[in-house]
């Protein structure tokens with residue numbers, strides 16, 4: 001590893017920003033994390049991440065990267081109240097109305113609220129030497145030109161000022177202003193790929209009682225043909241975190257009766273059983289997610305030096321597939337691998353990140369395009385893949401080995417090609 005000196009600045013102390021700061025601290029003398037929100041230890045949901053009201057599944061690929069960056073991450077989350085379970089052993093999953101065959105997957109699920117996960121990541125990141133956190137401070141724009149970004153302007157308790165940095169990382173999330181900021185300095189604007197899903201989430205907490213769900217820690221009901229799905233996961237504080245989801249405008253209601261009725265309409269009964277048999281804690285909270293957006297920074301002809309964009313600011317996935325935090329972790333790992341480079345760091349980073357994003361984006365977009373109401377180009381390949389995936393899911397209902405491979409791909413641990421490896425393919429086609 002070559003030594004790198006200087007100052008890096010990260011916009012946003014969400015999951016992506018924290019992971020980026022952790023990686024940058026290995027190579028820069030100083031890393032400044034700039035966050036708009038006030039941050040309190042062990043807080044619950046804060047303004048800048050309203051999505052934290054809703055179920056956040058951490059895929060095992062993301063957990064493994066976090067464990068690598070913060071040894072003991074899983075144990076520390078458990079010490080804070082998270083539950084750890086092996087996927088399809090301590091958890092259950094319904095696809096197309098039927099349960100996937102139980103059996104060992106080798107996948108670990110850390111089950112907790114998004115706030116708990118973020119609190120652990122923040123605590124561990126700020127323990128790192130050289131990282132400074134500025135809260136209640138909002139980045140207002142970039143300073144530089146099409147060739148290089150040199151600084152950001154911020155407003156905060158100390159007023160309005162400019163902070164110079166050798167590398168600026170935008171991890172400002174889905175609401176990042178990166179496109180107008182690039183335009184203001186005359187830099188190239190990346191093209192966007194968009195998929196309108198008009199997804200609605202409604203979430204509510206319930207009191208957990210021992211023995212519910214057969215003692216298992218979570219149940220996921222994938223969106224069926226009617227575009228409705230949901231999850232119930234046992235989180236810290238002896239609570240069920242229940243999220244109901246509906247695509248294409250068919251959003252779950254927030255009133256008590258409507259919420260229960262929607263839970264009863266899912267293709268498997270478990271979530272409704274939990275909702276009907278548990279004491280509600282607080283009100284139901286809605287969230288509307290209209291469009292998945294992938295910004296193709298990797299296709300820019302000459303991205304400005306001194307700036308990289310990662311996390312939701314680069315690609316905001318349909319949350320149904322629980323990929324966002326894990327792809328943010330994959331991008332942080334890609335950034336770490338590129339930090340040796342000087343001049344073409346952004347281009348190299350975007351190329352490496354594109355590989356990680358592409359797999360997740362194709363899995364998600366492929367599933368979304370199975371719904372006839374989702375607009376998008378369906379190539380012959382997309383159609384054939386969807387026929388194949390339907391077959392995989394049907395076999396996974398009774399074959400634990402196929403269920404295992406299917407979920408290891410969904411958790412981004414194994415590549416999609418694992419499903420067409422000869423032994424697995426034979427089971428899928430001949431079953």
Ligand SMILES: Cc1cc2nc3c(=O)[nH]c(=O)nc-3n(C[C@H](O)[C@H](O)[C@H](O)COP(=O)(O)OP(=O)(O)OC[C@H]3O[C@@H](n4cnc5c(N)ncnc54)[C@H](O)[C@@H]3O)c2cc1C
Pocket residue numbers: 011012013014015016017034035036037047048049051054055056057058059137138139140171172173174175176201287289310311312313319321322323324325326328
């Ligand atoms: C409803 C919903 C459910 C989801 N469920 C899952 C799931 O199950 N599993 C999963 O892995 N992912 C899920 N995601 C995605 C996940 O939340 C994100 O992908 C992940 O948190 C990474 O986001 P981020 O860090 O890029 O952005 P964010 O988490 O949005 O953080 C951005 C941060 O930047 C700060 N900020 C923004 N602008 C500025 C500025 N100008 N100056 C200073 N600070 C700024 C914000 O305050 C915030 O703290 C879900 C998303 C949604 C919307």
